[in-house]
Every structure is written in structure tokens, then in C-alpha cells.
Amino acid sequence: MKLTTAMKVRIFYLFLKWSMQLKISRYLVALIIVSALLLNGCLTPQTNSDISKSFNAAEETSENVDYTNITPMSDDIKSSDPLMKNLPRLEGKATVIMTVKGSPITIELDGINAPITSGNFVDLVQKGVFDGLAFHRVIGPTTNQDPFVVQGGDPQSKDPKFPINRLGTGNYIEPKTGQVRYIPLEIKAKEYGKATYGKTISKAPELPHTLGAIAMARSQMPNSASSQFYFALADLGFLDGNYAVFGYVTDGMTTVNKIEQGDRIESARVIKGAENLKQPDKS
Structure with missing residues (x-):
């Protein structure tokens, strides 16, 4: 018998309920959620109700983007793989104000340790x-x-x-080409001193998943991040090295903690560091 998406969601819910009744460690449960939800979409990582659907879709659409042969890579993005040169990058810091529920959330983006990931986010903010x-x-x-x-x-x-x-499968599509913009998994380990692209790492990252971190969601494919992002509502060290953190909420976590499913981003604006965004060289 072929399981429908609704049936799969119901089974997943019952499993979580059973886990709670057995008083399984909340960290173990969180890890289970990460594997089933985030990696599919929480990150458009395997993510939640659309678990199988959302991740299979992301995997299929990201097949044409392969960054696996460029890892590790020098921090000099300009002289690296041609695919990387087609992406915006942030050379420095930038501050974004995101308004939700009528209240501002201040986010500081770190283009020093995550230039491609931060650059993509700032570019999307500027595009509205x-x-x-x-x-x-x-x-x-x-x-x-x-x-x-x-x-x-x-x-x-x-x-x-x-x-x-049904949300969790969407990506940003470049208006001029009609193609999805994917960015590579970008994580800089303290030990390496330079970013690694296209694969997860086991070393401590420069940008860890501490309370207030903002990171890119993705599917099971490392290089499938596009526009979906998430805020960490607690220290989530078990995600370090698997998902790309690119900044932190510096003010407004009270608002972040009040966000409910269905709440919308009223606006997002770059208020500082816009000059650090560098667009790809078209020459």
C-alpha cells in the first residue's frame, strides 16, 4: 500500500507523541525532528509536514548544481569555481531589520565568515x-x-x-533566467581558517547554532539552499557543521519567540553595510 503524504504526517505525529510519553530525552526527540523535518525543509533541510515531498523535490531540482568538486576552497571567491562567481557575496558585515507582528528584529549578517550565504540573503532582501x-x-x-x-x-x-x-519546497527563481538560484553549503571551521563548500564538517564552526542564530534551510542535498531560512530558538549545537549559519539576531528575540505559523514578514530592509554586497562580475 502506498502511503499518502497525510498518512506519513500522521505516522510521524504519533511517533513523536509516543516518544514524549516514554519521556525520551528532549534532545533525542529534537534530533529526530532534525532528521525528519529540518534536513528536508527546516532547513529546506529535511523539514516537516512535507517531509518526503519537500526533500525529494529539492534533491531533484538541485541535481544540476554541483559544488562537490570545489571543497575545501580558498576564501578568495573571485578566483574560485565559475559557479561561485555567479553568486552575490557580502564582503564584510551588514545589518537587516525584519519587521514581524509590527515589531523589528535586528539581524547582523557575517559576510566575513559566510560571504556567499550572507550575500545571497542580503541580495534577496534588497530585491524585496x-x-x-x-x-x-x-x-x-x-x-x-x-x-x-x-x-x-x-x-x-x-x-x-x-x-x-504544502510550504517548504519553494525556492527563489531568477527572473531573468527562470532558473532556481541555489547556493552551496558554506561552513567555516575555526581550525581550518577558511570556508568549506559543498559538504558538512565535524569541526567547530566559526558561526555556531547558538540562540538567535539565523541559518539556511536546505534539503538532504548539501547545495540545495535557496531562500528558506530559520531562526534558532535555543542553542542547537547538534546542527553545527551541517547547516550554514550566517548571522545572529542582535535585538528582537522576544518577537522571534512570539512568531506563529502563518505570521508574515511585513518588511525586510538593509540598514547598514549595503555597500559590502558585491554582485557577480558579468564580464
């Missing part, structure tokens, strides 16, 4: 991509669960009629 998008995955205080993540950035949520339980 995030304005009006919904937070489709929330695991935390507003859902009566242990603090975990709040995820948004799926362009499909721009349409208020798009079912929220």
Missing part, C-alpha cells in the same frame, strides 16, 4: 523577496514545544491562498 512571505514551520513556545526553530522564506507563501501545509 522576503516581503509578505510567511513563516510556515514553527517548533517552539507558540506551539507548546521545546524551543527549536522558526522557519520561513518560501516564495510560494507570497500567495495567501497557497496551503501552508
Whole structure:
């Protein structure tokens, strides 16, 4: 018998309920959620209700983007692989104000340790991509669960009629080419002194998943991140080395903790460091 998406979600819910009844460590449960939810979409990582659907879709669409042969790579993005040169990058720091529920969330982006990931985010902010998008995955205080993540950035949520339980598979599409923009998994280990691209690492990262971290969601494919991102609602060290953190909330965590599924980003603006964004050389 072929299981439908609804059946799979129901089975997953029952498993979590059973885990809680047995009083399994919340960290183990969180790890299970990460594997089933985030990696698929929480990160458009395996992520949640659309677990299988959202991740299979991301895997299929990212097949044409292969960064696996460029790892590790020098921090000099300009002289690296041609695919990398087609992506915007942030050479320094930048500050973004994201307004949700009428309140500002201040985010400092670190282009020093995550130039490609930060550059992609700042570029999308400047293009107005995030304005009006919904937070489709929330695991935390507003859902009566242990603090975990709040995820948004799926362009499909721009349409208020798009079912929220189907979100988690959308990516940013370049208007001029009609192609999805994917960015490589970018993590800089303290020990290496330079970023590693296209694969996870086991070393301590320069940008860890501490409370307030902002990181890119992705599917099981390392290089499938596009526009979806998440805020860490607690210290989530077990995600370090697997997902790309690119900044931190410096003010407004109270607002982040109040975000509910369906809440929308009213606006997102770069208020400082816009000059550090460098667009790809078209020559």
C-alpha cells in the first residue's frame, strides 16, 4: 500500500507523541525532528509536514548544481569555481531589520565568515523577496514545544491562498533566467581558517547554532539552499557543521519567540553595510 503524504504526517505525529510519553530525552526527540523535518525543509533541510515531498523535490531540482568538486576552497571567491562567481557575496558585515507582528528584529549578517550565504540573503532582501512571505514551520513556545526553530522564506507563501501545509519546497527563481538560484553549503571551521563548500564538517564552526542564530534551510542535498531560512530558538549545537549559519539576531528575540505559523514578514530592509554586497562580475 502506498502511503499518502497525510498518512506519513500522521505516522510521524504519533511517533513523536509516543516518544514524549516514554519521556525520551528532549534532545533525542529534537534530533529526530532534525532528521525528519529540518534536513528536508527546516532547513529546506529535511523539514516537516512535507517531509518526503519537500526533500525529494529539492534533491531533484538541485541535481544540476554541483559544488562537490570545489571543497575545501580558498576564501578568495573571485578566483574560485565559475559557479561561485555567479553568486552575490557580502564582503564584510551588514545589518537587516525584519519587521514581524509590527515589531523589528535586528539581524547582523557575517559576510566575513559566510560571504556567499550572507550575500545571497542580503541580495534577496534588497530585491524585496522576503516581503509578505510567511513563516510556515514553527517548533517552539507558540506551539507548546521545546524551543527549536522558526522557519520561513518560501516564495510560494507570497500567495495567501497557497496551503501552508504544502510550504517548504519553494525556492527563489531568477527572473531573468527562470532558473532556481541555489547556493552551496558554506561552513567555516575555526581550525581550518577558511570556508568549506559543498559538504558538512565535524569541526567547530566559526558561526555556531547558538540562540538567535539565523541559518539556511536546505534539503538532504548539501547545495540545495535557496531562500528558506530559520531562526534558532535555543542553542542547537547538534546542527553545527551541517547547516550554514550566517548571522545572529542582535535585538528582537522576544518577537522571534512570539512568531506563529502563518505570521508574515511585513518588511525586510538593509540598514547598514549595503555597500559590502558585491554582485557577480558579468564580464
